[in-house]
Amino acid sequence: MNIKKRFVQVFVFASIALLFASCSQSGSENVVVYSGRSRALVDDLVKKFEEKTGHRVDVRYGNDAELLAVMREEGDQSPADLFWANTTGALANANKSNMLKTLPDTLLNVPDSYASTSGKWMPITVRFRVLAYNPKRVDTADLPESVMDLPEMSQFEGRVGWTPTYSSFYDFITTMRDLEGADVTKSWLAGMQQLNPASYSSNPPMIQALIAGEIDIALTNHYYILQYKYGGAEGEYEEEVYFDEPVVDENAPVETYHFAQGDIGNLALVTGASLLETSSQDEVALEFLRFLVSQEAQSYAADVVHEYPVINTVTLPDYMLDSEKALKISPDYDYENLQNLGATLNLLREAGLI
CATH class of the missing domain: 3.40.190.10 (Periplasmic binding protein-like II)
Structure with missing residues (x-):
């Protein structure tokens, strides 16, 4: 192992140790x-x-x-x-x-x-994957039944948000790769890139951008929408900037769209x-x-x-x-397959997304 690589590893583990320092022995x-x-x-x-x-x-x-x-x-x-x-x-x-x-x-x-x-x-x-949309700018009749068809929606060019470096997005793409195959997933990523999407490092700023009218639709998890409209705490560890100030705005222009039953977009x-x-x-x-x-x-x-x-x-x-309805719209999936993250990361690297 070269000295530079060893130094990086020591630095990473030292940083994690500092993270844990606040915990009691x-x-x-x-x-x-x-x-x-x-x-x-x-x-x-x-x-x-x-x-x-x-x-x-x-x-x-x-x-x-x-x-x-x-x-x-x-x-x-x-x-x-x-x-x-x-x-x-x-x-x-x-x-x-x-x-x-x-x-x-x-x-x-x-x-x-x-x-x-x-x-x-x-x-x-x-948590469920969903499509967030701004109802002031989007008619749900214009949205696709499958997330796989989203790259064909050229009317949303430059108006789509996604989080390609986020853990839940990795799981979504891993599932797509398992169920649809690597070639289809690679084509989907390329098609999405043709829409010139806005990339965000985390979900809250993406939801805020949607509400502000900077984008019209966004691939996200369901609870980010609910937390903006009804308050509540985050559940993920990621060191991200959550909503700038505590927000409870039931009338905020952001709604949840579910794809057709069994679609990967409802994972x-x-x-x-x-x-x-x-x-x-x-x-x-x-x-x-x-x-x-x-x-x-x-x-x-x-x-x-x-x-x-x-x-x-x-x-x-x-x-x-309703829980039963939410479960029915999600595809059946063996979550043990999410251990196969390496191939997903390779696809995202090839696409220049990470």
Whole structure:
């Protein structure tokens, strides 16, 4: 390994260590969670769990890729008991690296569409890919039934927003590559580029640009639209600038468009958690996982973050699409396939998008 490459690796891991510095040192009685979910979601749920059980939870934050790198570097010496990931692709990669323990069947009793086929991780919440649009500028009759037809919509040239460097976009493209093939996906990316889309590093500024009339449509996740209109906290770790100021504007000119039933443009993206091979606190760690799919925690995620629960007893806010309808419009997909991220990144590099 050359000195420059080693220096970069040391710098990266030192930066991550600084990120974790604010976390307390874990004692043997603590459960340590490595979280790719944001503080806005996690901290309140951790406090609720600690108050209910008397157990202590030490959370260490980072994005999924950083946390996977840290766990690989730490190896058997990792203090982590649980990995709470923002993407199932990260969990599938952790499983591929033999980091995960098999979960008890009682924690895998969820809708088949969200379940892990490996039995090594469990779903916690669900987000859906959607097309956001400005109703002052767009008639839904002019929108395509499939996201695959979006590149043909030349009337939107220069008026489309997307986030090609964002993790949920990677999962979307990985699914497209799996279901439609690499050649079709490459052609779709090229066609989208012909529309001269506006690229954003994250979703909130893209939604703001749409509301401001700078673009007309945008590929995003459903809850960004709801958070702008109805408030709430973000659920992803990504160090992005969220809405400049707290926004609650039900009349904001941004609405949600769903493609035809089963279309990739409606893809359900699952967040999840897993018990790690390095865990020394299995009993308490499993208790925390059970709490995350409890009525209390699932209702909190729906009400505050506007993500979909994975249990069917939660009453959703009336502005969210019914859970059964949302599930039906998403394509069937084995989320373990999201571990195949490398080929997706290669496609995006070839297209000059990352």
